[in-house]
Amino acid sequence: MKDVYGVNTEVALHPPVDALHGDLTTNVCMQVGKQINKAPQEVAAVLTKVLQSMEDIERVEVAGPGFVNITLTIAARLKLLLRVQVACEPMARRKEDPVIVEYSQPNIAKPLGVHHILSTVIGQSVANLHEHLGYNVIRINHLGDWGTQFGKLAVAMEKWGAGKETSAYTLDEMLDLYVRFHEEAEKDSTLEDAGREAFKKLEQGDPALRAFWADVVKVTMWAIEKLYDRLHVGFDHVHGESFYEDKMLPIIEEGRKNGIFTEGREGALIVEFGEETGLPPAIVMKGDGATIYLTRDLATVRYRVDTFHPQSIIYVVDVAQQLYFQQLFATVRKLGWNLPELSHVVIGRMSFSDKSMSTRKGNIIQLEKALDEAVSRADKLIGEKESDVAGAERKDLAEMVGVGAFVYGVVSQNRKQNMIFTWDKALTFEGNSGPYIQYTHARARSVLRKADLKHLNLEGLTVSDLETRELLLMRRMIEFPAILEAARAEAMPHRLANYLYSLCQDFNSFYNALPILNAQEPARALRLALTGLSADILKCGAELLTLRVPDRM
Numbered sequence: 001m002k003d004v005y006g007v008n009t010e011v012a013l014h015p016p017v018d019a020l021h022g023d024l025t026t027n028v029c030m031q032v033g034k035q036i037n038k039a040p041q042e043v044a045a046v047l048t049k050v051l052q053s054m055e056d057i058e059r060v061e062v063a064g065p066g067f068v069n070i071t072l073t074i075a076a077r078l079k080l081l082l083r084v085q086v087a088c089e090p091m092a093r094r095k096e097d098p099v100i101v102e103y104s105q106p107n108i109a110k111p112l113g114v115h116h117i118l119s120t121v122i123g124q125s126v127a128n129l130h131e132h133l134g135y136n137v138i139r140i141n142h143l144g145d146w147g148t149q150f151g152k153l154a155v156a157m158e159k160w161g162a163g164k165e166t167s168a169y170t171l172d173e174m175l176d177l178y179v180r181f182h183e184e185a186e187k188d189s190t191l192e193d194a195g196r197e198a199f200k201k202l203e204q205g206d207p208a209l210r211a212f213w214a215d216v217v218k219v220t221m222w223a224i225e226k227l228y229d230r231l232h233v234g235f236d237h238v239h240g241e242s243f244y245e246d247k248m249l250p251i252i253e254e255g256r257k258n259g260i261f262t263e264g265r266e267g268a269l270i271v272e273f274g275e276e277t278g279l280p281p282a283i284v285m286k287g288d289g290a291t292i293y294l295t296r297d298l299a300t301v302r303y304r305v306d307t308f309h310p311q312s313i314i315y316v317v318d319v320a321q322q323l324y325f326q327q328l329f330a331t332v333r334k335l336g337w338n339l340p341e342l343s344h345v346v347i348g349r350m351s352f353s354d355k356s357m358s359t360r361k362g363n364i365i366q367l368e369k370a371l372d373e374a375v376s377r378a379d380k381l382i383g384e385k386e387s388d389v390a391g392a393e394r395k396d397l398a399e400m401v402g403v404g405a406f407v408y409g410v411v412s413q414n415r416k417q418n419m420i421f422t423w424d425k426a427l428t429f430e431g432n433s434g435p436y437i438q439y440t441h442a443r444a445r446s447v448l449r450k451a452d453l454k455h456l457n458l459e460g461l462t463v464s465d466l467e468t469r470e471l472l473l474m475r476r477m478i479e480f481p482a483i484l485e486a487a488r489a490e491a492m493p494h495r496l497a498n499y500l501y502s503l504c505q506d507f508n509s510f511y512n513a514l515p516i517l518n519a520q521e522p523a524r525a526l527r528l529a530l531t532g533l534s535a536d537i538l539k540c541g542a543e544l545l546t547l548r549v550p551d552r553m
Helices: 028-036 040-052 074-087 116-132 148-160 171-185 190-203 207-231 241-247 249-257 293-308 319-334 367-384 391-411 434-450 468-478 480-489 493-513 523-544
Strands: 024-026 057-063 067-072 099-102 137-143 237-240 261-263 269-271 282-285 312-318 341-347 350-352 419-421
Touching: 028 040, 028 067, 040 057, 040 067, 067 074, 074 468, 074 480, 074 523, 099 116, 116 137, 116 207, 116 312, 116 341, 116 367, 116 391, 116 480, 116 493, 116 523, 137 293, 148 171, 148 190, 148 207, 171 190, 171 207, 190 207, 207 367, 207 391, 237 241, 241 249, 241 293, 249 261, 249 269, 249 282, 249 293, 269 319, 282 293, 282 319, 293 319, 312 319, 319 341, 367 391, 391 419, 391 434, 391 493, 434 493, 434 523, 468 493, 468 523, 480 493, 480 523, 493 523
Parallel strands: 099 137, 099 312, 137 237, 312 341, 350 419
Antiparallel strands: 024 067, 057 067, 261 269, 269 282
């Protein structure tokens, strides 16, 4: 556009809303028309002439108020499919500063609740997308393993425990004791003081309380790691808040010395941000000298910057913590540190069967029980399909489908919005669901097995004409690399999930409308190649979202 009108405008190309209108579209003519005071159609006519002279373009059409729709040649589409094939494999890791992704963040001494699946699988998906696209990723699980809850649990165990070693308790038994503490504390206010005093002794290094705390951490992690394995979630570093115990005092002194931290009510140390920020003051340390979340998170940022030298730190955390992270980020900036990009990937709340999920009241829906329920329902669903899968393979398939359905019910929704999970929507082989993605992948692999096609070869295809369903499937597949990048850049895994659903719809339409194995050459070779690439995209995309896809169902 610069050569014609002297306007330096980037021509952004996107897939059209209706794939029948072409491979690519742009509205740049409307933008340029406004700048130079010309009708968009006039600008479009000029752009059309330029585009029509290009080798890979078959046809250019002007539509509506100035959209330009571009149809590529078949040869150009085949070249783009080669890029799609490459996009299914992880990019080589670039030699650059890492991206830290922090997610899951469970509290020690409590079982994972169903709501924990949000940060856990969304965070893992965000990390996976970065790593797949060549970023140097460090996955961190920041455990809530410090705080007055340990003092409360210690008091509860001493008063109402079974008199056994701490390591012999189950996580459910610990939760029951924690809940009882709060029930009793409503009748006896001195219990809260006793809990605070016990934690103060723990902070001061009391040997018995330290041993008690270490056993509680061990019991909790043993139970949690089993669930992480089922969810295909993993971390490079697991650091509890306690890890930063000896790293807080230098930051407190730095803030005091520089006038960033000042004394507030009852001797507490606070940081103020100014009226222009709209942020209320935040407590950095309590009046009795006890540390809190912000104290430990300041030490966390300092440690990560000094140790890993990241280009960015991404926190995948509940929307309820939005103000807190604004205060945390504002505090470290006031301290004047040389910081990476800091971002809070906000996730909404999840409702499930109209039940409250309050740990304090003890009626939490445990994630393990929810996953077991999903697997049980999946096994029943597989049975209804009259699958020939049996025995251990049937058990593995039920686990894959059940857990996948639950996970997909999370990652397929916009993370910024509150989510309502329903079994009927999640566990179905129809519609936008995990089982539908898995079934479509198995269907494609079945075709490839019957063809005895073990290696996908897109090169050397000779195609002179395309059926509509072939064309639409190719156009959908060509979007894959851009979808991966958009899902990564926006930290929006649902962009990828919804793309996979659309791909399944296009593949199944193609599968139902056209013969594949019985087609004549060269159509047969093309259709097998499209089938193989569809399966590869589904496998790649699903695994980035932490799902696994079976080769047969």
